[in-house]
Amino acid sequence: xxxxxxxxxxxxxxxxxxxxxxxxxxxxxxxxxxxxxxxxxxxxxxxxxxxxxxxxxxxxxxxxxxxxxxxxxxxxxxxxxxxxxxxxxxxxxxxxxxxxxxxxxxxxxxxxxxxxxxxxxxxxxxxxxxxxxxxxxxxxxxxxxxxxxxxxxxxxxxxxxxxxxxxxxxxxxxxxxxxxxxxxxxxxxxxxxxxxxxxxxxxxxxxxxxxxxxxxxxxxxxxxxxxxxxxxxxxxxxxxxxxxxxxxxxxxxxxxxxxxxxxxxxxxxxxxxxxxxxxxxxxxxxxx
Numbered sequence: 610x611x612x613x614x615x616x617x618x619x620x621x622x623x624x625x626x627x628x629x630x631x632x633x634x635x636x637x638x639x640x641x642x643x644x645x646x647x648x649x650x651x652x653x654x655x656x657x658x659x660x661x662x663x664x665x666x667x668x669x670x671x672x673x674x675x676x677x678x679x680x681x682x683x684x685x686x687x688x689x690x691x692x693x694x695x696x697x698x699x700x701x702x703x704x705x706x707x708x709x710x711x712x713x714x715x716x717x718x719x720x721x722x723x724x725x726x727x728x729x730x731x732x733x734x735x736x737x738x739x740x741x742x743x744x745x746x747x748x749x750x751x752x753x754x755x756x757x758x759x760x761x762x763x764x765x766x767x768x769x770x771x772x773x774x775x776x777x778x779x780x781x782x783x784x785x786x787x788x789x790x791x792x793x794x795x796x797x798x799x800x801x802x803x804x805x806x807x808x809x810x811x812x813x814x815x816x817x818x819x820x821x822x823x824x825x826x827x828x829x830x831x832x833x834x835x836x837x838x839x840x841x842x843x844x845x846x847x848x849x850x851x852x853x854x855x856x857x858x859x860x861x862x863x864x865x866x867x868x869x870x871x872x873x874x875x876x877x878x879x880x881x882x883x884x885x886x887x888x889x890x891x892x893x894x895x896x897x
Contacts, residue, residue: 611625611658611659611660612658624661624662625659625660625661625662626660626661626662626664626722626724627640627643627659627660627662627663627664627700628640628659628660628664629664629665629666629699629724629725630666630699631699631700631703632698632699632700632703632704632705633703633704633705634703634705634706634708635705635706636652637650637651637652637706637708638651638652638653639651639652639653639657639659640659641699641700641701641703641708641709641710641711642659642700642710642711643658643659643660643661643662643663643719643720644656644657644658644659645657645658645659649709650708650709651708661720662720662721662722662758662759663696663699663700663719663720663721663722664721664722664723664724665694665695665696665699665721665722665723665724666694666723666724666725666726666763667684667685667693667694667695667696667723667726668684668693668694668725668726668727668728668763669681669684669693669726669727669728669744669748670727670728670734671684671691671692671693672692672693672694673692674733674734675692676736676740676842677842678819678820678840678841678842678843679819679820679840680744680747680840680842681744681747681748681750681751681752681840682747682751682755682820682822682840684726684748684751685748685751685752685754685755685757686755687716687717687719687721687755687756688701688713688716688717696711696716696719696721697713697716700716700719701713701716717756718756720758721756721757721758722757722758722759722760722761723752723757723759723760723761724759724761725761725763726748726752726760726761726762726763727745727748727762727763727764727776728740728741728744728745728776729741729773729774729775729776730775730786731767731774731775732774732775735775738786738787738788739787740887741778741786741787741788742786742787742788742790742791742792742866743791743866743887743888744887745762745778745788745791745792746791746792746795746838746865746866746888746889747838747840747887747888747889748760748762749792749795750822750824750836750838750889751822751840753824754822754824762778762792763776764776764777764778765777765778765779766778766779766780766781766783767779767780767781768781769781778792787866791865791866791888792865794865794866794867794868794869795865795889795891797869798834798863798865798869798891799826799834799891801828801829801830803828803829804829805829807826807827808827808831808833810825810827810833810835810853810854810894811854811855812825812835812851812852812853812854813851813852813854814837814849814850814851814852815850815852816849817849818839818847818849820839820840820841820847821837821838821839821840821847821849821885822837822838822839822840823835823836823837823838823851824836831895832893832894832895833892833893833894833895834891834892834893834894835851835891835892835894836889836890836891836892837849837851837883837885837889837890837892838885838888838889838890839885839886839887839888840887841885841886841887842887844886844887845886846884846885846886847884847885847886848882848883848884848885849882849883849884849885850880850881850882850883851880851881851882851883851892852879852880853878853879853880853881853894854879855879855897856877856878856879856897857877857878857879857894857895857896857897858876858877858895858896858897859874859875859876859893859894859895859896860874860875860876860878860881860892860893860894860895861873861874861875861892861893862874862875862881862883862890862891862892862893863890863891863892863893864888864890864891865888865889865891866888871893
């Protein structure tokens with residue numbers, strides 16, 4: 610199938626995602642590889658190509674649905690064997706028959722996508738709409754920071770019933786949950802459709818707690834957008850200081866849970882203090 614797609618003038622430029630649950634293979638046909646390497650123990654020959662991207666359903670809920678610190682960050686870890694069905698048990702050592710695949714070092718750089726992740730707001734183990742909305746912001750931040758090329762949230766609209774009832778970011782009547790509003794706010798704040806070579810910002814966050822993470826972006830107008838987020842599950846607050854590596858003429862702070870307009874505006878500052886808990890804040894930094 611992969612060879613046929615790549616031979617098609619219409620389809621050849623589209624990426625092919627691997628099957629999900631390849632780690633369940635009964636015979637070692639090599640589905641734990643994108644291309645079977647030389648020396649592999651698979652029954653299919655070396656050079657057999659299956660896909661361009663590894664593909665998993667690393668649901669942020671995990672196997673047991675326990676809501677804890679660093680929930681999204683750990684679900685996005687490509688090397689972690691644990692409660693998240695990430696690349697390690699699918700493309701590292703297969704979870705069903707323990708067939709060897711990529712090493713932990715190789716998993717770090719393996720092209721990969723998530724075609725399902727999310728957490729519902731109905732039924733056993735559900736989150737509130739507020740928790741779901743903040744968590745999905747963290748999912749997008751953590752996935753991008755940890756090297757995932759595409760992340761698909763399951764799902765758009767709630768089902769009327771069944772196992773996936775409440776998984777949507779919209780209600781059954783198509784009105785948005787907080788998750789839909791927050792994601793809209795995040796993408797609006799960060800939107801930019803120009804191609805350019807980004808620069809560098811010599812920032813630092815001293816004594817950054819283990820649940821706090823950061824992601825530096827830049828828009829084509831030169832403004833840096835620094836996302837800093839916390840993944841606390843219990844309401845604990847973490848004060849941090851972001852050192853900007855020099856004085857900047859303007860720093861505006863956005864909170865995607867509050868809207869698309871800045872919640873703070875600072876002038877001629879070299880550092881910014883933030884109080885974080887369970888979702889990202891965005892710093893727009895310009896004029897060094």
